[in-house]
Amino acid sequence: xxxxxxxxxxxxxxxxxxxxxxxxxxxxxxxxxxxxxxxxxxxxxxxxxxxxxxxxxxxxxxxxxxxxxxxxxxxxxxxxxxxxxxxxxxxxxxxxxxxxxxxxxxxxxxxxxxxxxxxxxxxxxxxxxxxxxxxxxxxxxxxxxxxxxxxxxxxxxxxxxxxxxxxxxxxxxxxxxxxxxxxxxxxxxxxxxxxxxxxxxxxxxxxxxxxxxxxxxxxxxxxxxxxxxxxxxxxxxxxxxxxxxxxxxxxxxxxxxxxxxxxxxxxxxxxxxxxxxxxxxxxxxxxxxxxxxxxxxxxxxxxxxxxxxxxxxxxxxxxxxxxxxxxx
Amino acid sequence: xxxxxxxxxxxxxxxxxxxxxxxxxxxxxxxxxxxxxxxxxxxxxxxxxxxxxxxxxxxxxxxxxxxxxxxxxxxxxxxxxxxxxxxxxxxxxxxxxxxxxxxxxxxxxxxxxxxxxxxxxxxxxxxxxxxxxxxxxxxxxxxxxxxxxxxxxxxxxxxxxxxxxxxxxxxxxxxxxxxxxxxxxxxxxxxxxxxxxxxxxxxxxxxxxxxxxxxxxxxxxxxxxxxxxxxxxxxxxxxxxxxxxxxxxxxxxxxxxxxxxxxxxxxxxxxxxxxxxxxxxxxxxxxxxxxxxxxxxxxxxxxxxxxxxxxxxxxxxxxxx
Ligand SMILES: Nc1ncnc2c1ncn2[C@@H]1O[C@H](COP(=O)(O)OP(=O)(O)OP(=O)(O)O)[C@@H](O)[C@H]1O
Ligand SMILES: [Mg+2]
Numbered sequence: 001x002x003x004x005x006x007x008x009x010x011x012x013x014x015x016x017x018x019x020x021x022x023x024x025x026x027x028x029x030x031x032x033x034x035x036x037x038x039x040x041x042x043x044x045x046x047x048x049x050x051x052x053x054x055x056x057x058x059x060x061x062x063x064x065x066x067x068x069x070x071x072x073x074x075x076x077x078x079x080x081x082x083x084x085x086x087x088x089x090x091x092x093x094x095x096x097x098x099x100x101x102x103x104x105x106x107x108x109x110x111x112x113x114x115x116x117x118x119x120x121x122x123x124x125x126x127x128x129x130x131x132x133x134x135x136x137x138x139x140x141x142x143x144x145x146x147x148x149x150x151x152x153x154x155x156x157x158x159x160x161x162x163x164x165x166x167x168x169x170x171x172x173x174x175x176x177x178x179x180x181x182x183x184x185x186x187x188x189x190x191x192x193x194x195x196x197x198x199x200x201x202x203x204x205x206x207x208x209x210x211x212x213x214x215x216x217x218x219x220x221x222x223x224x225x226x227x228x229x230x231x232x233x234x235x236x237x238x239x240x241x242x243x244x245x246x247x248x249x250x251x252x253x254x255x256x257x258x259x260x261x262x263x264x265x266x267x268x269x270x271x272x273x274x275x276x277x278x279x280x281x282x283x284x285x286x287x288x289x290x291x292x293x294x295x296x297x298x299x300x301x302x303x304x305x306x307x308x309x310x311x312x313x314x315x316x317x318x319x320x321x322x323x324x325x326x327x328x
Numbered sequence: 329x330x331x332x333x334x335x336x337x338x339x340x341x342x343x344x345x346x347x348x349x350x351x352x353x354x355x356x357x358x359x360x361x362x363x364x365x366x367x368x369x370x371x372x373x374x375x376x377x378x379x380x381x382x383x384x385x386x387x388x389x390x391x392x393x394x395x396x397x398x399x400x401x402x403x404x405x406x407x408x409x410x411x412x413x414x415x416x417x418x419x420x421x422x423x424x425x426x427x428x429x430x431x432x433x434x435x436x437x438x439x440x441x442x443x444x445x446x447x448x449x450x451x452x453x454x455x456x457x458x459x460x461x462x463x464x465x466x467x468x469x470x471x472x473x474x475x476x477x478x479x480x481x482x483x484x485x486x487x488x489x490x491x492x493x494x495x496x497x498x499x500x501x502x503x504x505x506x507x508x509x510x511x512x513x514x515x516x517x518x519x520x521x522x523x524x525x526x527x528x529x530x531x532x533x534x535x536x537x538x539x540x541x542x543x544x545x546x547x548x549x550x551x552x553x554x555x556x557x558x559x560x561x562x563x564x565x566x567x568x569x570x571x572x573x574x575x576x577x578x579x580x581x582x583x584x585x586x587x588x589x590x591x592x593x594x595x596x597x598x599x600x601x602x603x604x605x606x607x608x609x610x611x612x613x614x615x616x617x618x619x620x621x622x623x624x625x626x627x628x629x630x631x632x633x634x635x636x637x638x639x640x641x642x643x644x645x646x647x648x649x
Contacts, residue, residue, distance in 0.1 A: 059549055117560075
């Protein structure tokens, strides 16, 4: 029992069969999260981060389908689980904070009712106890006059407050894993750091684990124990946060770090990764990143690199990985 | 809230007044009702006398003023044919129509909402395609044809249901109802089904469209991520959000059916207002037609108001404005 991770994702492949071709949004992704750990899942827009999150909860709708892989929660495979079994996992074992706080809440139900729903589904508490739990949770995410606010509707809340409500809902049933999908991207900067601090505190207090999805390496570098970098639906690099931020081995990770406008960035001027993400519907042979990569050579156009151990705790999928101290 | 209600009340009165003008003008320009009241061999003097009695020799504005003041006093005139107050005639028949329409609407909703929700939630499934094809038939087949087919099959061929009349009725507070007797129920089935099919099809399609739209919203997925059952997600989160257009159509259809159940009532000899209207039009029974039109206008206005109230009950964003 000692070494089993809370969640292990093995070779997950989630594809969307659209009219214009198959989108391999997630294609062979693996990672593990231990009890109480925070994992950062980063990458550019369209990299498949949200799809990984929805796959874990079994929320992939047609035309999407989990084609292969395992998602093991305490060793139990969620991919093979029935809808009824998944319902007991959702909200109770694993909950999710969606990307957009403005659209995650039902506009026609009061905030209190939407919070209460989680407790009704997953606990045996009576109405009074549920109400008390909702008030307490709302206050703990920093909403004052909580008892009164329970009667309010989402449109009476600002974006930041709505995201707090969504986070409160995600935390209510004390899940063991929280998937936070860019929980602060839609909010302005001052509120961003407030909400992140709050989430970290709540998670630490409850001993829960978290997958923090973001395209912002600066955010995860502060929050995460380890980081997984996605590019075109594949893991290109992963490892402990300090190793990965200080000395990434994949040129894509290097590019992401160099584009952080922050003290983490030790370069004189901000750089950005040249080019754009290739069309995920027909990816070229070889390495997906090679057209944007400063280190690309002939081999990169022929053979797709596989994830291999690098220095420190890192693994990356690159034929010509960076060594510590080496510039891209 | 009170201000809103007052505003609506003034609006409603205004609409009814405009309708009264239109009805009055329509009546003044369609035929001379004097020949309805005088004997065929009446002399010119007798005709002039009758005209004076009916107030038809006044100028139009004076006639309208008299028309309006008597409407306001609740005096709607007497039927030329039945020699009874026109209002009484219509009110006697109204319960039959309202009863038929309400049963038809209840049937339409009971069938259309669940099927619409299903078809909207599973647009690809074969059952949904069958439902949608069926609804297309419901919209495109004319009501009188369906009525006749139903009579042929269920009344003539199999003899399960009677084909005409209301059957036994029970009087409650002076209103005669047939839905309280078994015999009444057997009589109402066929006309109610006939009347409901088109509305059923429309409500079904609107519900489906709404559910497909709502299904794409994040909060539906978020509800699932909380662990809600499929039924809760569809009905408690989805349907409520899809309901506003459904309520709108429902209101319009309800008014429509009450006003124009005429064809169905004629086919099934259902003794309602619609049949009275047709008879009155044949006989140019002007007071009855006037009362009927005013009453229908009132019904539409009231239903419209109720629909707005229901909007507010459904959507807090409307309520709090
Ligand atoms: N329902 C869908 N149908 C078709 N393709 C989809 C669907 N959902 C996602 N995809 C595709 O899957 C890929 C990954 O999408 P995903 O939303 O996971 O990206 P992301 O990394 O979360 O990006 P962002 O940072 O913009 O949120 C994209 O190319 C997207 O077009
Ligand atoms: Mg996303």
